[in-house]
Amino acid sequence: MEVKVNANTTKELPIKKSRKKYFGSEAFYGYLFVSPMVLGFFVVMFIPFFYSVYMSLTDWQLLGDPNFIGSENYQRLVHDPDFWEVMKNTLIFSGGLVPINIVIALLLALLLQRNLPGISFFRTAIFIPVMTSIVVWSIIWKYMFGTEEGFINQILGAFGIDGPAWLYDPDLAMGAVIVVSALKNVGLNMVLFLAALQQVDKNLYEASYLDGANKLKQFWHVTLPMITPTVFLTLILTVIGSMKVFGQIYVMTGGGPGNHTKVLVYYIWENAFKLFDFGYASAIAIVLFSIILFFTLIQWGVRKRWVFHEQ
Amino acid sequence: MNNKMRNGIFTKISFYGILTIISLIMIVPFLWMINTSFKDSTKIFTFQLIPDPFRWENFLEVLKSTPFHLFYFNSFYIAVLVTIGTIFLGSLAGYAFAKLKFKGSSLLFLCLLSTMMIPVEVVTIPLFLFMRDLGLINTHVPLIAIPILGPAGVFGVFVMRQFFLLVPKELEEAAKLDGCSYFRIYWSIMLPLAKPAIATLTIFTFLTSWNEFYEPLIYINSKELMTLPLALALFTDEVGTKWELLMSASVMATVPLLIIFFFAQKQFIEGATMTGGK
Numbered sequence: 001m002e003v004k005v006n007a008n009t010t011k012e013l014p015i016k017k018s019r020k021k022y023f024g025s026e027a028f029y030g031y032l033f034v035s036p037m038v039l040g041f042f043v044v045m046f047i048p049f050f051y052s053v054y055m056s057l058t059d060w061q062l063l064g065d066p067n068f069i070g071s072e073n074y075q076r077l078v079h080d081p082d083f084w085e086v087m088k089n090t091l092i093f094s095g096g097l098v099p100i101n102i103v104i105a106l107l108l109a110l111l112l113q114r115n116l117p118g119i120s121f122f123r124t125a126i127f128i129p130v131m132t133s134i135v136v137w138s139i140i141w142k143y144m145f146g147t148e149e150g151f152i153n154q155i156l157g158a159f160g161i162d163g164p165a166w167l168y169d170p171d172l173a174m175g176a177v178i179v180v181s182a183l184k185n186v187g188l189n190m191v192l193f194l195a196a197l198q199q200v201d202k203n204l205y206e207a208s209y210l211d212g213a214n215k216l217k218q219f220w221h222v223t224l225p226m227i228t229p230t231v232f233l234t235l236i237l238t239v240i241g242s243m244k245v246f247g248q249i250y251v252m253t254g255g256g257p258g259n260h261t262k263v264l265v266y267y268i269w270e271n272a273f274k275l276f277d278f279g280y281a282s283a284i285a286i287v288l289f290s291i292i293l294f295f296t297l298i299q300w301g302v303r304k305r306w307v308f309h310e311q
Numbered sequence: 312m313n314n315k316m317r318n319g320i321f322t323k324i325s326f327y328g329i330l331t332i333i334s335l336i337m338i339v340p341f342l343w344m345i346n347t348s349f350k351d352s353t354k355i356f357t358f359q360l361i362p363d364p365f366r367w368e369n370f371l372e373v374l375k376s377t378p379f380h381l382f383y384f385n386s387f388y389i390a391v392l393v394t395i396g397t398i399f400l401g402s403l404a405g406y407a408f409a410k411l412k413f414k415g416s417s418l419l420f421l422c423l424l425s426t427m428m429i430p431v432e433v434v435t436i437p438l439f440l441f442m443r444d445l446g447l448i449n450t451h452v453p454l455i456a457i458p459i460l461g462p463a464g465v466f467g468v469f470v471m472r473q474f475f476l477l478v479p480k481e482l483e484e485a486a487k488l489d490g491c492s493y494f495r496i497y498w499s500i501m502l503p504l505a506k507p508a509i510a511t512l513t514i515f516t517f518l519t520s521w522n523e524f525y526e527p528l529i530y531i532n533s534k535e536l537m538t539l540p541l542a543l544a545l546f547t548d549e550v551g552t553k554w555e556l557l558m559s560a561s562v563m564a565t566v567p568l569l570i571i572f573f574f575a576q577k578q579f580i581e582g583a584t585m586t587g588g589k
Binding site (some may be wrong): 049123141187 | 326355432433459539546568
């Protein structure tokens with residue numbers, strides 16, 4: 001093909017020649033093929049991100065012109081008791097969800113790693129909620145937690161226990177949301193851990209067995225160190241995911257009772273799309289971004305140190 | 312010896328015991344949902360293994376009181392378009408990043424990847440205003456365009472690039488000597504080779520779009536334009552404690568997907584593993 005192009009362009013001017021050579025060249029097609037994604041990403045992510053930073057410095061509302069107000073939104077954040085409660089709730093959610101999720105997922109992966117009859121049934125059952133939409137999962141669980149009509153309180157009632165109003169009790173609502181969220185995604189982390197466990201070199205088990213290590217010692221000194229990179233990455237991904245929780249809160253509690261389950265993304269959504277206080281909502285969104293950036297940087301830093309291990 | 316055997320049986324019992332309990336916790340909500348969907352509204356507070364009277368009519372009532380077929384259609388066609396767009400643009404860019412030499416290709420790729428950490432929730436506010444200026448609020452355009460070009464699309468590029476990196480160079484070289492254009496190579500050689508990766512990415516993308524809630528909630532106001540998750544969430548507010556109707560609607564929204572899942576389990580789980588691996 002190259003030869004053909006050259007033959008056709010020998011009589012033309014040098015500039016044209018190089019231009020014509022450029023069209024149809026490998027580099028030209030390279031740029032052409034990546035351009036939709038690159039341009040799209042600039043329009044959909046890159047520019048809006050910086051625009052978001054700018055908006056957080058304005059008093060942008062639904063109507064009227066935005067004015068530049070410097071750091072006023074951020075000062076307002078610092079003095080906003082609701083914001084601090086939302087931060088606290090997000091931390092409680094994350095602090096509850098992440099350990100439950102990781103520990104159960106790891107336990108399940110260790111159990112399901114063995115090839116015993118019926119294993120695939122359990123694996124499927126635990127993975128089903130992962131496929132289900134968070135809205136449906138939350139609706140079902142809102143019903144499960146229902147004060148009179150709910151499955152849980154009906155079971156408790158059969159034992160003569162008067163079940164509480166789970167989702168309307170300030171002390172219980174967040175716990176209920178945490179459990180529902182952990183159940184939803186534990187199958188996902190389980191699958192990631194299973195994949196990591198399959199990568200562990202079987203010879204290591206044999207060697208440690210010959211050295212007289214029992215099952216518990218093998219887990220502690222062979223399995224765990226070998227899958228630590230995966231566990232850590234999964235942990236960070238779960239933390240980041242927990243910072244962005246929204247659907248289950250929206251469906252199950254609407255942030256209530258009071259403000260007891262109101263979390264960051266819910267607060268952003270409320271300020272932006274219910275109160276149309278875009279400037280203030282953007283400032284909260286930038287806080288969310290900073291938190292996620294922080295965890296992403298940790299992930300990158302640690303991953304670099306583990307590159308050798310991963311190979 | 313006897314002791315050891317007893318130990319083995321004990322381990323097995325606790326093994327199956329733990330798994331059964333956890334699996335039940337996962338499955339019982341779905342059974343409860345199906346059970347209630349056939350219940351009479353007066354029997355909501357009574358435990359019935361098989362609902363009596365057994366009311367198919369709940370489903371008809373949902374179909375009559377809401378344009379459920381439209382929610383279905385909207386969710387379906389949006390998910391199909393998002394999937395096609397993601398697969399096409401993702402594989403095209405993935406092929407270029409993996410196989411074609413051009414200046415700044417690794418830098419561009421890194422740019423794309425690093426912006427994946429920007430949460431969609433952060434850019435949604437400017438995007439909303441942007442869509443408003445274009446008159447695209449309360450249309451399906453944002454629900455289709457943003458996922459294709461946003462983080463989900465970049466994830467597609469990443470998956471496809473990783474796949475194409477493994478394809479041996481000889482295949483392309485031969486095609487190049489035959490005078491194939493780069494688009495031909497992509498279309499007739501690379502795409503067919505990438506079938507396994509495309510299958511996994513298809514399921515993953517379709518599912519993500521089908522389940523998406525935040526974006527429809529922000530962009531859609533009219534009932535007839537709603538997707539299933541949005542309609543269900545708002546239906547919750549609307550019917551209040553008519554749980555039997557809410558559960559019928561949930562059954563209709565979930566069961567088709569669960570059936571597909573049983574047939575394509577391997578791809579589903581592979582897709583999930585890939586996401587974690589990013």
